[in-house]
Amino acid sequence: MGEKTVGHFAFDPALVVAQHGDTERFVQNSAAPHNVAFRNPPKGAKLGAAMTGPYVIPRGKTYDLVIDARFVNGSYAFVCDPHESVGMRGTLKVGKYAK
Numbered sequence: 001m002g003e004k005t006v007g008h009f010a011f012d013p014a015l016v017v018a019q020h021g022d023t024e025r026f027v028q029n030s031a032a033p034h035n036v037a038f039r040n041p042p043k044g045a046k047l048g049a050a051m052t053g054p055y056v057i058p059r060g061k062t063y064d065l066v067i068d069a070r071f072v073n074g075s076y077a078f079v080c081d082p083h084e085s086v087g088m089r090g091t092l093k094v095g096k097y098a099k
Helices: 081-086
Strands: 002-006 015-018 023-028 037-039 062-066 074-079 089-094
Touching: 074 081
Parallel strands: 002 023, 015 089
Antiparallel strands: 023 062, 037 074, 074 089
């Protein structure tokens, strides 16, 4: 399981590398509400409800994302919806790209 910090206006680390079967944990580390929302996933991905995760509030709360069959191999851009305009972005690389 990887643990990512959701800081004031940044994901740390901004690059997440995963294999199918992994669980990525996003940890709230500020008072501002944050979420994980994917933009333009690779063709064939069927993220469903995982396309936009819940808001993570308060400090210390977590959001676990299972990298399962919904995720095809590829690169996934993600943002925090309320803070995308100030650069709160990241990338998830899954499968063969996860090196």
